[in-house]
Amino acid sequence: MQKNDLVTVQIEDMGTGGEGIGKVDGCALFIKDAIIGDLVEAKIMKMKKNYGYARLMNILTPSPARQNARCREARRCGGCQIQEMDYRQQLAFKKDKVENNLLRLGGVPREILESAMEGIIGMDEPFRYRNKAQYPVGRDREGRLTAGFYAGRTHQIIPVPDMDCALGAEDNQAVLEKILAFMEEYSISPYDEEAHAGLVRHVLIRKGFTTGELMVCLVINGESIPHSDVLAKRLSQIPGMTSITCSINREKTNVIMGNEIRTIWGQSYITDYIGPVKFHISPLSFFQVNPVQTEKLYGAALEFAGLTGKETVxxxxxxIGTISLFLAREAGQVYGVEIVPQAIEDAKNNAAANGIENARFHVGKAEEVLPDLYEKEGIRADVIVVDPPRKGCEQAVLETMVKMQPERIVYVSCDPATLARDVKYLRESGYEIKRVKAVDMFPHTVHVETVCCLHRVNS
Structure with a gap:
């Protein structure tokens, strides 16, 4: 096969980015927008030795799982890689993804995994679940102000007036319309990243799904927003508006938020709940974007921890202490560790806001904090809970966990591949998988969260 060849491909699997995968003459082809079960015609775009990339040209026979996307810009946007797949099939695909990673990368014996693996937790209504959205602001090809999302792998903005994101809160549209109208009226320019000129870079919107509170934060390439009192008056008329701030970001960077937040109107934060636990959420706070599924995810972690009220966790x-405060309701004592100082401040404030006194928080690297407190204060661990970033646990963290010899390790993962890698290490170090449950935190995307419980099997 060569570039520009047309081939017929049966899609049998899907890649980590949501691409359909099929084989032609023993060579795997990755085809964006194709789903498992499709028979497609595709055009070869790039070939390597054993695999290649092709562009979907025609769907010759659609998969039984294929459906019309609710959003007409789903393909161009790229944020929902599998919105054209029936939701039940999405769940089956994600559960299989977790299982296959644990089998192939983690080396977990099939009989052990079959005993441990439980059903995936999906959503009753898999739309409008995101409580946070970040919109770049710019100009379209005709020079008109626009805000929306970047098209996949580009910095071309797909404007929101043409695309009411099916995953975001319905309030977002009204917020953006008021901001763009204000900018037009007062000749406030959007940021141009090539020229490093212009003022408004992004608009961050957060919503408390339980409280109904709204936050708007404008990320600006400057010190202030002209006529901000007018903007505040207009935005404050939107029901639920609680916090209007700006984030100062004058750097030449792809990082969205700056570190300095200035309050324009109202509070500097909003509040929301996960289950019975209340959280203060600032523009810079990390907070799970799907609160409905977060409660189920943390509920599974709490169940797997098997707490009786006496354990040190x-x-x-x-x-910001989201899992810690869940655990503290049923643990004897909880110790939270996080390298980001502001997050620890938020965690302490959240504990105080909920009247939780059996949770202590420490700033630092887990591999440094744990041994220090263990050796100096004799604090041991009955249960360790980890919820690392996508790259998984640092090797030193895994080594420290094993040295602490907790009875149970509850691993909350956002990447099945790094989970499998870390599970392999833990299984080789005296632990065995007992329970695994996948949770669909991001419907219509390829991402899946997993809760895995391992028990110590040697003394």
Whole structure:
């Protein structure tokens, strides 16, 4: 096969980015927008030795799982890689993804995994679930102000007036319309990243799904927003508006938020709940974007921890204390560790706001904090909970966890591949998988969260 060849491909699997995968003459082809079960005609775009990339040209026979996307810009946007796949099939695909990674990369024996693996937790209504959205602001080809999302792998903005994101809160549209109208009226320019000129870079919108509170934060390439009192008056008329701020970001960077936040109107934060636990959420706070599924995810972690009220629990990568405060309701003592100082401040404030006194939080690297407190204060761990970033646990963290010899390790993962890698290490170090449950936190995308419980099997 060569570039520009047309081939017929039966799609049998899907890649990590949501591409359909099929084989032609023993060579795997990755085809964007194709799903499992499709028979497609595709055009070869790039070939390597054993695999290649092709562009979907025609769907010759659609998969039984194929459906019309609710959003007409789903393919161009790229944020929902599998919105054209029936939701039940999405769940089956994600559960298989977790299983296959644990089998192939983690080396977990099939009989052990079959005993441990439980059903995936999906959503009753898999749309409108995101409580946070970040919109770049710019100009379209005709020079008109626009805000929306970047098209996949580009910095071309797909404007929101043409695309009411099916995953975001319905309030977002009204917020953006008021901001763009204000910018037009007062000749406030959007940011141009090539020229490093212009003022408004992004608009961050967060919503408390339980409280109904709304936050708007404008990320700006400057010190202030002209006529911000007018903007605040207009935005404050939107029901639920609680916090209007700006984030100062004058750097030449792809990082969206700046570190300095200035309040324009109202509070500097909003509040929301996960289950019975209340959280203060600032523009810079990490907070799970799907609160409905987060409660189920953390509920599974709490169940897997098997707490009786006497255990000492360590929560590594604790962030603003979301899992820690869930655990503290049923643990004897919880210790949270996080390297980001502001997150620990938020965690302490959240504990105080909920009247939780059996949770202590420490700033630092887990591999340094744990041994220090263990050796100096004799604090041990009955249960360790980890919720690391996508790259998984640092090797030193895994080594420290094994040295602490907790009875149970509860691993909350956002990447089945790094989960499998870390499970392999833990299984080789005296632990065995007992329970695994996948949770669909991001319907219509290829991402899946997993909760895995390992028990110590040697003394």
């Amino acid at each position: 360590w929560d590594l990568y604790c962030g």
